[in-house]
Amino acid sequence: MSPPILAVEHLNIGFATRRGRLPAVHDLSFTVAQGETLAIVGESGCGKSITALALLGLVPAPGQVHGGAIRLEGHNLLGLGEAELRRLRGARIGMIFQDPMTALNPVLTVGEQIMEAILEHEPVGAPAARARAIALLDRVRIPDAARRFAEFPHRLSGGMRQRVMIAMALACAPAVLVADEPTTALDVTIQAQILELIDELKRENGTAMVLITHDLGLVAEHADRVLVMYAGRKVEERTAAALFANPLHPYTRGLIAARPRLSPGGERRRLNEIPGAVPGLDAMPPGCAFAPRCSFAVPACSAAPPPLAPAGDGLAACIRIGAADETAIGRREAIDA
């Protein structure tokens, strides 16, 4: 495996409140290699979006990053000043947001906005930037790019707007692309197209991607590795293929079981939901945060947070993996019999 382009080490993010600091992300470490796609999945409120924002130094107040390191091509982003950060943002690390309508400026044409992204980082003149913006629009498969250059965002469809966002994020060929729920605001048919496009551009430039999503279907199709977060902690990190074939952590099992599926007969089955909800930041249980919702929990689970340990082809933070496995195998056998 090539050396990591992005390495997050022991990242802690907390919210400063009147009652003290509430941890939103706890001791999170991961790496992404060139050309690789790492998906971060989890329920709403598990800390995945704030992790994405932290990668660009965008954690909104009252959130704060305490300690840890985010190394992008060797530079620790957390140690850089505002001016140095600005040079890297957009140039070496780019971001695609969830809703292109709110992330694009309604009073500038899409072409002008792509030109902005280029002019901010490269010493080229306006005509050259314009030509490149049109080429980029064409590259993200916007038909009739030269004419679309002069359109305002509200005149484009949602899918086209997201294509424009992608063109902006990739304008300077960054080493890392952070995509925070890039297709949540789009139709299902458009979702597939957009991710195909991102995959293709990624392959071309060797860009690494951090894909933040709760859509396991996207993860299965587009991610190389998966990091599952629960209540601000990494609970499992595996290659995508292995994770879907054999999830280890009870939470991951729950997530995968909770996907809507058609049974072989075609009749619909009841969704297997995970009972309960993510604990609030101010009401974290002392041990494993998932224990109160976990059907495999034993008293030891609530004693101390389980450490991350090698499991399968990756890591998992659960002391009951063995027990959960036996039950799952038992269940499978019962179904087979």
Added chain:
Amino acid sequence: MLLLDVAPPAPALRTPRNGLFIRLLRRPSGVSGLLLLALILAMAASANLFYPGDPLDMVGEALLWPGADPAFPLGTDMLGRDLASGIFHGARVSLLIAAVATAVSVVIGTAAGALAGYYGKRIDAGLMRVTELFQTIPPFLFALTIVAILQPSIPTITAAIGITAWPGLARLVRAEVLKLRHGELVQASIALGASDARIILLHILPNTLAPIIVSTSILVASAILTESSLAFLGLGDPNVVSWGGMVGAGREVLRTDWYVATVPGIAIVAVVLALNLLGDAINDVLSAKDRP
């Protein structure tokens, strides 16, 4: 406060180049406001054409009623100065002072509001304290004091109105900027490496233009009123004719020859009405686009 009444849920300006003027013309308030304003601007522009010479010159018999002498359609005042000439030339002074003073206010108010809203924390607290300091003093009394200290002249009156009228706009702009500050547009711009100045000038301010434009038209109207009030109280530039000054002069003969104060009074009412109608119409047009 006049300013705050105008555009509470200030909408984003979506397509600035796309026929704002045409849509204004579709509204009765827009048409009448524009026509009235055009008429007053035409008067200001043609003052030297129709009434060459100093409007402060005594040119006819004193206190001629309007219509009494065809040469003086609006009559003359107690010194025999032509009221029509005064109205035409006064339009120039009033509009000039109001336009420049408003420009000063808009620059100060927008800058203060944008910086406070964008940077927050100490910069916000500091700028808002200054704004509050200005707001505790009634703007008219503040302007009056400044002019009284500095001697009335066109530059001092303009400056006095300009630096007292901005706090309302600053608060409005600050509120608008705050709405955008933590939205995805600004985050996306930061994520692309845009500098603060670029984000403010290119991404935030153009999206707060609607309330700024509406406020501007109201600011011009209130600047004209302030200037007239100052002149009425004798704090106008003594070397130029001004509508407020004409009203003030006519006060002495109000019981016998009320037209001397009324004619310039109507001019003030007309221009303030025109600007308010226009502001209303702009507000309607800009917010209508946001409603589906």
